Amino acid sequence: MDDQQRLTHPSQAQVMSNVMPQAYDGSYGQGDHSDQRKQEIGDVLQQIMTITDQSLDEAQARKHTLNCHRMKPALFNVLCEIKEKTVLSIRNTQEEEPPDPQLMRLDNMLIAEGVAGPEKGGGSTAAASATAAASGGQPDSAIEHSDYRAKLAQIRQIYHTELEKYEQACNEFTTHVVNLLREQSRTRPIQPKEIERMVGIIRKKFSAIEMQLKQSTCEAVMILRSRFLDARRKRRNFTKNATEILTEYFYSHLSNPYPSEEVKEELARKCGISVSQVSNWFGNKRIRYKKNIGKAQEEANLYAAKAASAASSQMVTDPSSPTGQGGMYMNLNGGDSYPGGENSWGLEDSE
DNA sequence: CGGTATGATTTCTG
DNA sequence: CAGAAATCATACCG
Numbered sequence: 001m002d003d004q005q006r007l008t009h010p011s012q013a014q015v016m017s018n019v020m021p022q023a024y025d026g027s028y029g030q031g032d033h034s035d036q037r038k039q040e041i042g043d044v045l046q047q048i049m050t051i052t053d054q055s056l057d058e059a060q061a062r063k064h065t066l067n068c069h070r071m072k073p074a075l076f077n078v079l080c081e082i083k084e085k086t087v088l089s090i091r092n093t094q095e096e097e098p099p100d101p102q103l104m105r106l107d108n109m110l111i112a113e114g115v116a117g118p119e120k121g122g123g124s125t126a127a128a129s130a131t132a133a134a135s136g137g138q139p140d141s142a143i144e145h146s147d148y149r150a151k152l153a154q155i156r157q158i159y160h161t162e163l164e165k166y167e168q169a170c171n172e173f174t175t176h177v178v179n180l181l182r183e184q185s186r187t188r189p190i191q192p193k194e195i196e197r198m199v200g201i202i203r204k205k206f207s208a209i210e211m212q213l214k215q216s217t218c219e220a221v222m223i224l225r226s227r228f229l230d231a232r233r234k235r236r237n238f239t240k241n242a243t244e245i246l247t248e249y250f251y252s253h254l255s256n257p258y259p260s261e262e263v264k265e266e267l268a269r270k271c272g273i274s275v276s277q278v279s280n281w282f283g284n285k286r287i288r289y290k291k292n293i294g295k296a297q298e299e300a301n302l303y304a305a306k307a308a309s310a311a312s313s314q315m316v317t318d319p320s321s322p323t324g325q326g327g328m329y330m331n332l333n334g335g336d337s338y339p340g341g342e343n344s345w346g347l348e349d350s351e
Numbered sequence: 352c353g354g355t356a357t358g359a360t361t362t363c364t365g
Numbered sequence: 366c367a368g369a370a371a372t373c374a375t376a377c378c379g
Contacts, residue, residue: 235358235375243357258368279367280359287370288357 040071067186080189103207106214113221115156151224159217166213170206174199238281242271246278250285251303256345257286286345 047062066072110116181195238246249267250257259267264278271278 237357237376277358281357283368283370284358286368290369 041075044069044071044075072187076187076189083189100207100211103211103214106211106218109218110159110214110221114152115159115217115221152221155217155220155224159213162213163210166206166210170203173206174202177202238271238273238277242273245271246281246285248303250282250289257282257289258345 044066047066107116177198178195181190181198184190185195237243246267249259249263253259259278259282261275264275268275268278273281
């Protein structure tokens with residue numbers, strides 16, 4: 001790809017000298033006049049070669065003179081002719097190579113992670129977590145979510161800034177080269193198609209940078225993600241109050257400790273944990289209660305007493321009682337019973 | 352530090 | 366897919 005090399009270093013002198021092969025002398029000169037022609041061409045070349053040594057104004061003037069030179073059209077035609085002969089091989093290099101699969105993979109991932117693509121979910125955390133719960137995606141731990149999302153937004157912003165910079169640079173450079181080629185097309189034969197091809201080549205070169213940007217963005221997201229997952233795996237005990245609420249519900253619905261979705265949501269909200277955490281908790285609680293009912297009996301009795309006192313104090317309307325929030329669920333999920341009557345939760349809900 | 356409690360995950364089942 | 370059961374991994378506490 002000699003052509004490409006020339007174009008990426010578009011010094012006019014170089015360009016011209018490369019376009020004028022040695023084969024000139026002889027082949028194109030018309031017999032007797034060949035020596036004279038050679039001389040003139042040599043002069044022209046000499047002028048071209050020294051063009052970079054001159055000041056800009058001077059160069060412009062020279063260029064103008066050159067363009068107006070009486071030999072210019074002839075020279076141009078010759079160049080065209082040569083080009084016609086040599087360029088044939090380039091003709092059908094139009095192969096439409098498919099988009100890079102690697103790049104596509106990166107793109108897909110960035111979109112999936114919400115870094116690229118449309119701005120996702122407006123600020124409403126409630127709505128977001130609600131959708132997450134509804135769509136049943138990964139277990140949502142809403143508390144850590146905000147941190148994660150903030151970091152993701154940061155990455156997103158950096159990514160977009162860089163992408164913009166990249167695009168700008170690419171466009172600038174492309175425009176520059178195109179202008180240069182247009183300019184040069186007055187002195188050497190350049191077809192629009194070739195300019196197009198050049199633009200394609202530049203784009204391809206630049207896309208390597210783009211790829212790198214996307215790659216590192218992906219890496220950053222992955223690191224963030226793994227850290228987030230690690231953090232998620234790190235267990236934090238629920239607050240005393242949350243455990244209290246859950247346990248209280250569990251023992252006051254011992255005959256059927258399977259809270260409905262609504263109740264789970266309610267409990268989750270009250271305890272400041274997610275719905276899936278509530279589900280986990282009840283899953284764990286049921287299995288561990290069943291494992292040794294004997295031991296759990298104490299706890300059960302404790303909570304039975306508590307429930308009783310709560311109920312009685314509710315009669316006297318004492319809202320300051322910390323466990324005075326039991327009644328709310330009764331409407332949603334009836335069938336509460338007393339811990340004394342252990343049953344196998346298997347089939348019947350003793351009503 | 353070791354043992355237990357406990358939240359999360361995995362595997363299995365109906 | 367919800368729940369049971371087993372298991373993992375960490376927090377917590379004496």
